[in-house]
Amino acid sequence: MVSAGRLAGPGHFLVCPSRFRVVAMQRFSLCLLSFALLAAGVAAQAAVVIGGTRVIYPGGDREVSVQLTNDGENPALVQVWIDAGDADAAPEQSDVPFIVLPPISRVEAGSGQVLRISFTGGKTPPEDRESVYWLNVLDIPPAPKAEEGIPQNFLQLAVRSRIKLFYRPKGLSGKANDAPEKLQWYLSRSGGQAVLKAKNPTPYHVTVSRLEILRGESALVPVPVDEGMIAPGGSLEFPLPANAPAAIGQVRMTTINDFGGRVARDVPVGR
Numbered sequence: 001m002v003s004a005g006r007l008a009g010p011g012h013f014l015v016c017p018s019r020f021r022v023v024a025m026q027r028f029s030l031c032l033l034s035f036a037l038l039a040a041g042v043a044a045q046a047a048v049v050i051g052g053t054r055v056i057y058p059g060g061d062r063e064v065s066v067q068l069t070n071d072g073e074n075p076a077l078v079q080v081w082i083d084a085g086d087a088d089a090a091p092e093q094s095d096v097p098f099i100v101l102p103p104i105s106r107v108e109a110g111s112g113q114v115l116r117i118s119f120t121g122g123k124t125p126p127e128d129r130e131s132v133y134w135l136n137v138l139d140i141p142p143a144p145k146a147e148e149g150i151p152q153n154f155l156q157l158a159v160r161s162r163i164k165l166f167y168r169p170k171g172l173s174g175k176a177n178d179a180p181e182k183l184q185w186y187l188s189r190s191g192g193q194a195v196l197k198a199k200n201p202t203p204y205h206v207t208v209s210r211l212e213i214l215r216g217e218s219a220l221v222p223v224p225v226d227e228g229m230i231a232p233g234g235s236l237e238f239p240l241p242a243n244a245p246a247a248i249g250q251v252r253m254t255t256i257n258d259f260g261g262r263v264a265r266d267v268p269v270g271r
Helices: 030-040 176-182
Strands: 002-004 022-025 048-050 054-058 063-070 076-083 098-101 104-107 112-119 131-140 154-157 159-168 184-190 193-199 206-215 219-223 235-239 250-256 262-268
Touching (some): 054 112, 076 112, 104 112, 176 262, 184 235, 206 262
Antiparallel strands (some): 048 063, 063 112, 076 104, 076 131, 098 112, 131 159, 193 235, 206 219, 206 250, 250 262
């Protein structure tokens, strides 16, 4: 997941509740700057990439490592932190039982940086099920060099990547990659609308990335999934589209495993 945020004045980088992290040199008003970004349709791509789409932290391990690589042509300043689910929380507001080192580092072009995540205890997560946190990697590009000439007004975009960090206690029953097969699917109604409801009886999180209704032998009707993460012991409702059939016997769900791979399965639907 890649996002951005933060608006700052000359030479500063300040916390802003927006999800867009923008470093603004010279003096711009917030309204004018926001309008300019919307009108121009600015898109940013991180030069520093994370080696993986999720992190699994086994309970009892001393630490886990995450590899960062700078695929860009310039060095980058990287800030990292972990949050408990609030994407707008500043690093200093983070209240999680982990520490990630180094919190700030310079990554040269074509080089990399190993992050080390350690469990510190304190606010201990439950031991009977997985807990989910988020690893944030903020990629801050270097400012233009004085000899290259600095425009009177310019924008510098800093891109934040955010991936899930799963804390998995020791001794949980079953296997995480088998959890999707344990989901229980039902056709139900919620708020006057037909929904597919998935119950997760396992101690693991299950992320559904794609969901389709099987109609006949080959016809498929897509169902919006949004984030699609079903918590341990929890449930999630997926509103059905207008073209969904009245009777649903099977759905094809695609879930994400520990390695970031996508696995499709056909599962029955009850009532």
